[in-house]
Amino acid sequence: MNEDPGTVVVTAIGVVSPYGLGLRPMADGLLAGHCCLGPLRGVSPGFEATAAEIGCLPPLEDLRDMRPSRTDQLAILAARDAAANSGLGGRALRDAAVVMATTVSGLTELDPALVRDPLAWYRAGGLARAGSYPFSHVAEAVGECLGAHGPRFAVNVACASGAVAIALGANLLLDRAVPVALVGGSDALCPFTLSGFHALQALDAAPCRPFDRNRGGLNLGEGAAVLALETLAAARNRGAPIFAVLRGWALTNDAFHPTAPHERGRGLAECMTLAMERAGVAPDDIGYVNAHGTGTPLNDVAETRAYEGAFGKRARPVPVSSTKSYMGHCLGAAGAIEAAIAISAIRAGALYPTLRLSEPVETSSVDWLTGQPRRQPLPLAMTVSAGFGGSNAALVFGEYSE
Amino acid sequence: MNSPAITGIGSVSPFGVMSGPVPTRPIEPRAIAGWPTPGLRRAYLVNPFRPGDVIPGLKTRRLDRLSVWSLVAASLAVEDAGLDLARANRSRAAVVFATGLGCIELTEAYFRSASDNGWAGVDPILFPETLCSAPASHVARCLDLRGPNITASCKGMGGECALLQAASLLRNGQADFAVVMAGDTLTRGAYEWYEATCALSPACFDAAPPEGFDGLIPGEGVSAVVMESADHRRRRGARVYAAVRSGHFAARANVERAIRKALVERSPSEVALVSFATSRGALAEDAIRELFDRAVFAESSPVAAGLGDAGGLLRLLLALNGAPRGALAVLASSSSVGASAALLLELP
Numbered sequence: 001m002n003e004d005p006g007t008v009v010v011t012a013i014g015v016v017s018p019y020g021l022g023l024r025p026m027a028d029g030l031l032a033g034h035c036c037l038g039p040l041r042g043v044s045p046g047f048e049a050t051a052a053e054i055g056c057l058p059p060l061e062d063l064r065d066m067r068p069s070r071t072d073q074l075a076i077l078a079a080r081d082a083a084a085n086s087g088l089g090g091r092a093l094r095d096a097a098v099v100m101a102t103t104v105s106g107l108t109e110l111d112p113a114l115v116r117d118p119l120a121w122y123r124a125g126g127l128a129r130a131g132s133y134p135f136s137h138v139a140e141a142v143g144e145c146l147g148a149h150g151p152r153f154a155v156n157v158a159c160a161s162g163a164v165a166i167a168l169g170a171n172l173l174l175d176r177a178v179p180v181a182l183v184g185g186s187d188a189l190c191p192f193t194l195s196g197f198h199a200l201q202a203l204d205a206a207p208c209r210p211f212d213r214n215r216g217g218l219n220l221g222e223g224a225a226v227l228a229l230e231t232l233a234a235a236r237n238r239g240a241p242i243f244a245v246l247r248g249w250a251l252t253n254d255a256f257h258p259t260a261p262h263e264r265g266r267g268l269a270e271c272m273t274l275a276m277e278r279a280g281v282a283p284d285d286i287g288y289v290n291a292h293g294t295g296t297p298l299n300d301v302a303e304t305r306a307y308e309g310a311f312g313k314r315a316r317p318v319p320v321s322s323t324k325s326y327m328g329h330c331l332g333a334a335g336a337i338e339a340a341i342a343i344s345a346i347r348a349g350a351l352y353p354t355l356r357l358s359e360p361v362e363t364s365s366v367d368w369l370t371g372q373p374r375r376q377p378l379p380l381a382m383t384v385s386a387g388f389g390g391s392n393a394a395l396v397f398g399e400y401s402e
Numbered sequence: 403m404n405s406p407a408i409t410g411i412g413s414v415s416p417f418g419v420m421s422g423p424v425p426t427r428p429i430e431p432r433a434i435a436g437w438p439t440p441g442l443r444r445a446y447l448v449n450p451f452r453p454g455d456v457i458p459g460l461k462t463r464r465l466d467r468l469s470v471w472s473l474v475a476a477s478l479a480v481e482d483a484g485l486d487l488a489r490a491n492r493s494r495a496a497v498v499f500a501t502g503l504g505c506i507e508l509t510e511a512y513f514r515s516a517s518d519n520g521w522a523g524v525d526p527i528l529f530p531e532t533l534c535s536a537p538a539s540h541v542a543r544c545l546d547l548r549g550p551n552i553t554a555s556c557k558g559m560g561g562e563c564a565l566l567q568a569a570s571l572l573r574n575g576q577a578d579f580a581v582v583m584a585g586d587t588l589t590r591g592a593y594e595w596y597e598a599t600c601a602l603s604p605a606c607f608d609a610a611p612p613e614g615f616d617g618l619i620p621g622e623g624v625s626a627v628v629m630e631s632a633d634h635r636r637r638r639g640a641r642v643y644a645a646v647r648s649g650h651f652a653a654r655a656n657v658e659r660a661i662r663k664a665l666v667e668r669s670p671s672e673v674a675l676v677s678f679a680t681s682r683g684a685l686a687e688d689a690i691r692e693l694f695d696r697a698v699f700a701e702s703s704p705v706a707a708g709l710g711d712a713g714g715l716l717r718l719l720l721a722l723n724g725a726p727r728g729a730l731a732v733l734a735s736s737s738s739v740g741a742s743a744a745l746l747l748e749l750p
Contacts, residue, residue: 045521045522046520046521046522047521047522095652098653103533103534110513111513112513112514112516112517113517114510114513114591115510115513115514115517115590115591116517118590118591118594118595119440119594119597119598122594122595122598123598127595127598127599130595133503134502134503134555134557134711135504135534135555136502136555136556136557136560136711137557139555139556139557140557140653140739143653148653149652149653149654150652150653151556151563151566151650151651151652151653152556152557152652152653152741153554153555153556153559153563154554154555154556155552155553155554155555156504156533156534156535156553156554156555157535157538157551157552157553158533158535158539161535164552168552168554168567168570171567171570171571171574171576172570174570174574175570175573175574177650191516191521192512192516192532194521195516195521195522195524195529196512196524196526196529196530196532197529198521198522199524199525199526199529200526200529200530201526250576251549251550251551251552251576252493252548252549252550252551253497253539253542253547253548253549253550253551254548255492255542255543255545255546255547255548256543257543258530258531258536258539258540258543259530267548270493270548387535388530388533388535388536388539389530389533389535389536389538389539389540389542389543389551390539390542390543390551391535391539391551
């Protein structure tokens with residue numbers, strides 16, 4: 001493979017998902033068609049909902065002083081999983097950047113009583129809990145637990161956050177600012193976000209049906225994923241395992257509406273096109289798109305129109321699926337988890353279908369993946385993320401060959 | 403100058419609502435009247451104003467103050483840059499925003515709604531506006547900026563981080579220009595968190611505090627700059643406040659290391675102006691003063707310090723006021739949370 005100094009590769013993947021800890025259980029679960037969605041049990045917002053929960057997390061005794069939030073804990077578990085399979089250490093790890101995405105952050109630790117009398121709430125034990133509220137705390141938690149002391153920051157770009165963190169980490173490598181970028185996202189389920197989507201009538205009471213004409217909304221999930229990014233030259237120098245090549249990335253904004261996507265998917269289509277241009281590939285080269293695919297009425301139509309815009313001139317429709325049908329929408333973590341899924345698809349040569357997709361949104365530009373996983377070589381895959389406020393992100397991953 | 407450069411400035415701060423560099427003048431913290439306090443409580447507050455009076459036609463109903471101020475500061479910066487957005491390629495226009503706490507005003511309102519009505523009865527209008535990224539999204543929507551849109555939070559270094567992320571987007575050809583902002587608002591929940599941590603200065607409780615007092619006087623506001631790639635600003639002949647030559651930030655308390663990395667091949671003796679903020683005591687400051695023995699040090703600003711993570715950008719706007727021409731400048735910070743940042747700027 002060409003050693004262009006701008007070639008960015010993925011040298012570690014750590015995941016914690018409703019399937020458990022690690023990429024393998026998640027990839028196996030997807031291949032087996034195992035759906036993690038079920039009645040919400042661990043969080044009590046006062047209404048019924050379907051969600052994908054992780055349950056009790058292993059205690060992080062060594063980090064008790066940090067008072068990590070549940071979001072932090074998920075991030076730390078994923079980061080440690082990534083570190084364990086990266087072989088990273090020494091100066092490269094010490095100087096590594098940490099770019100973590102979150103939308104929930106320490107909201108998991110706050111409760112409504114806070115606003116009645118904040119000082120009293122803090123003095124009654126809330127002070128330490130509130131310390132994890134600033135969303136930079138997630139990046140701090142990951143950096144401290146791994147001993148990574150390069151640039152550290154968190155990003156919150158709504159539901160596109162996880163993919164944006166990956167793109168910004170890759171930019172740090174292009175800038176030659178760091179030897180390694182640890183990038184990803186983490187979000188935990190909590191009453192704040194559950195109630196918000198419930199109030200917006202965006203939740204499907206049943207397991208979601210992305211891209212189906214009878215879809216009724218989204219389900220929330222929780223999880224985290226952390227990827228290690230390095231330049232190809234650096235990875236080869238240290239004999240690192242190379243999971244995939246990050247061929248291209250792009251970020252755009254619809255500049256259209258505070259919550260609704262542009263109805264023709266204008267910004268998202270442009271984002272996918274830019275990512276392909278930067279990757280130096282044509283629309284026909286993309287073998288699979290892991291969709292944003294939330295299952296909400298507005299998103300799925302706009303996203304379908306975006307595929308028509310970006311892939312409409314292909315010789316054959318582009319294969320697309322939404323893996324949110326397996327584990328819900330993990331918000332700030334979704335883009336990072338879905339990047340891990342796309343890489344696992346490339347490595348396994350397997351295209352995961354969308355569950356419960358029986359009457360797809362009509363389009364001639366998309367080959368909706370349904371039924372059993374499709375086995376085929378997959379040199380290039382794309383992930384697509386979008387969020388409130390019109391932000392879009394697209395990542396193009398390619399297989400690595402010597 | 404081939405580096406990305408700052409070509410427009412706008413701000414909403416305790417110094418006022420304005421375009422261009424912020425005049426350095428001492429201001430007093432004001433008594434808090436927005437929520438009940440157990441006695442005198444003071445902070446560096448933004449004076450209330452009507453956004454529509456500053457930016458005619460601007461609609462800000464139902465928005466968090468952080469979003470409103472971001473819209474005003476961004477619009478002023480674009481205007482100050484003389485940027486004709488109608489002629490710009492909006493797809494190559496980025497928005498980069500840094501905040502420590504995000505839209506806490508409406509987050510607290512959302513919690514109040516949950517406290518009054520239960521989680522099942524919260525106000526749906528509030529929820530999307532609680533996202534930290536809402537201000538950057540509103541700026542993109544109102545100014546029709548369709549390029550990368552990023553909201554970042556970096557402990558102690560948010561302003562510096564935003565400047566460096568924007569410079570990275572421009573250098574890597576991912577945008578032609580960027581609106582870069584950093585800010586936070588003060589609410590009862592935030593102020594009383596500082597109070598509970600015993601971080602507040604005696605000046606917060608006493609209009610005549612003892613001399614030599616220490617501690618934080620919390621502040622609020624949003625600073626904004628327009629940063630353009632070298633090609634873009636040359637094409638339109640834009641005026642330059644400062645070019646961002648290089649920069650470095652890290653989760654280390656070693657600010658000297660950050661400065662040396664930012665200087666690249668330039669010598670500290672070439673630097674004429676230094677704006678340095680530290681909350682780690684005189685030791686680091688002495689070392690920095692020794693390193694830049696020929697430079698003028700910008701006066702430290704308690705107002706910028708009160709902005710916490712987002713204060714770096716306001717500090718830059720203060721330092722640019724009356725800055726020497728044709729010189730190199732350094733914006734450096736060392737925070738109490740063990741982080742450091744340095745940017746090397748070239749003044750035209």
